[in-house]
Each structure stands twice: as structure tokens, then as C-alpha cells.
Amino acid sequence: MTAHVHPHLTKNQALVFGSLTEAEGPLTAYAILDHLRDSGFRAPLQVYRALDKLVEYGLVHRLESLNAFVACSHSGCASHKSAAFAICDTCGQVVEFSPDEAIDLLTNWTQDRGFQLSKTTIELRGVCQKCAAAN
Amino acid sequence: MTAHVHPHLTKNQALVFGSLTEAEGPLTAYAILDHLRDSGFRAPLQVYRALDKLVEYGLVHRLESLNAFVACSHSGCASHKSAAFAICDTCGQVVEFSPDEAIDLLTNWTQDRGFQLSKTTIELRGVCQKCAAAN
């Protein structure tokens, strides 16, 4: 359960993580599969298995509203409790940030009600400044 | 674009909304389809079209982390800016609440960066008090 700063990555995990870090944006599991066909990937499960581990290690986040995955911006997310994402619906850019105060408020809400929180999903959809300026 | 308090529902919309209000919990589109076979539903699109409108009217919310839909707890969500959901992974119960302070903080973050926010998703996964007490 302890978060490792430098977990050992298997071959498949390293390939999937590489795809995501090169991408500079979110990728779906099937997009990753397509990128890795030349590296020998054949089936979705190879991608999903690697993603499961990478998410567990905190190296990758799943974007629920996109059914996609993105490399963590902080090279290992042990540093912050929980992440939030601002997603541009025009250009696809994703910005990860750590709204600690907001998360504290949400956490307090759960604690007041005896709800045992295991995962927080915060995703903001909209249009980024750059795209908004470009009209 | 104006939110109507009592939008007129078509036959299919009323059937789908009825399924969700009776359910007392989230349903997937295909679960709704199964419930409504006796009422003449035959294809997923009939459900998705109705859900699109119901979400637009604020009568129904989509839970991104569950790929499911739930009736709004406030009989028309015009009252609150944005909703959050606490979802029990054990019993499936969903509690909708309105963390206005947390949402203000997130909204301020976006405004500071010129991000034009259109939709906020906040979903908390965990175990509810009742299920935690039952061990």
C-alpha cells in the first residue's frame, strides 16, 4: 500500500508509461494499444494491466469523464493528497492541479458523515484561455 | 438555454425519468433499457436520447465514474450551482450534496487562469457509514 517513489516498471508498464509521457495529453487505452502495436502489443488487456499498475503507483491518472489516461504532472503523485484536472474541450489539453483547500472541505464533509473516502474525482470541463482567446 | 423548473417531458423522457426516480439509486442506460422493454423500448438510443434531455433539464445527473445516471435529489437542480456525489462502493447508495465553498474555490482557480468552466464533476468514492458499521 505504501507509495514507492521509484517503482520498478516491467517492460509493458514502461512502454505504456512512455506512450503517455510522450503524448502530452490524455490517451485512451485503445489509442495506447495502437501506438504500441509495433512494440508487440496485440490485445487491450496488455494495456489495461499496465495501466492498473501505473495508476496504483501514482504515475498515471484516469480521467473518468474522458475514459482516458494521463501521465501525472508531478512525476509521481505521492506529493499531493489528491488531484484535480482542468480539461479543455477544444484542444484536449489537461492541466493537473492540487486544490488542497477544496479537497479538505470535501474530506471534512465525508468525515462528518462517517463516509470512508477512498478516491476523489474532480474534473473541470471547459475551454482553456488559449482556445478562448482564439475564438 | 434557460433552465425550466417544470419542463415538459415527452413520453420516452417521462418513462426514463420514472425508472430513475423509482430506482433510488443509479442506473446504467442499459439497465434502464431493460426496465422499459415492457413499455416498448427496443434500442439504446431511445434511452440515451431521453437521458440527454433530462440531464440538460437538470432532472438527472450523470455519474462519470460509474457510467450511470441518477435522478436529481432536489427535484430540479436549478437551485444549486453544481453538485457533488458520495458513492458507496459497497451498497451503491449515492448521496448528492452541494459543496458550495469547495466549488467556489475551484471556480476561482479557473477564473484566475482564464479557463471558461462549463461543467464540474466531483465524485467521492468510498464506503458509507452504514456499510462501514456493518463491517
Next chain:
DNA sequence: AGTAAACGTGTAATAACATTACACGGGTGC
């Protein structure tokens, strides 16, 4: 009345996302 636009509907086909099941191989500890 004619007719065009907007909207809801019905159906089939397909696309996109995710999991289950089974088999195999390499290590580690006994």
C-alpha cells in the same frame, strides 16, 4: 393549402471501452 424547419421517434448497425477465462513462463522460497 403548400411547405419548410424543428423536433421526437424507431431501428439497425457499428464503434468504443473494458473484463473474463485459460494457458504459459520466470523467479523465489522451501
Next chain:
DNA sequence: GCACCCGTGTAATGTTATTACACGTTTACT
């Protein structure tokens, strides 16, 4: 050797969502 854990390969299947095309009703304008 042998059991155990873990990662892997592959096929099949399950689940969620969309595209495409056709039809009918209502409204509004001419």
C-alpha cells in the same frame, strides 16, 4: 522438485455509446 506469486499472451465476450437512415408530428410562414 515443487508450490507460489507475478507478469505475460491470446481469444472471447461483455458493456457502454454513437452513427446513419427513415418516418411522423407540430409549428410557422407564404
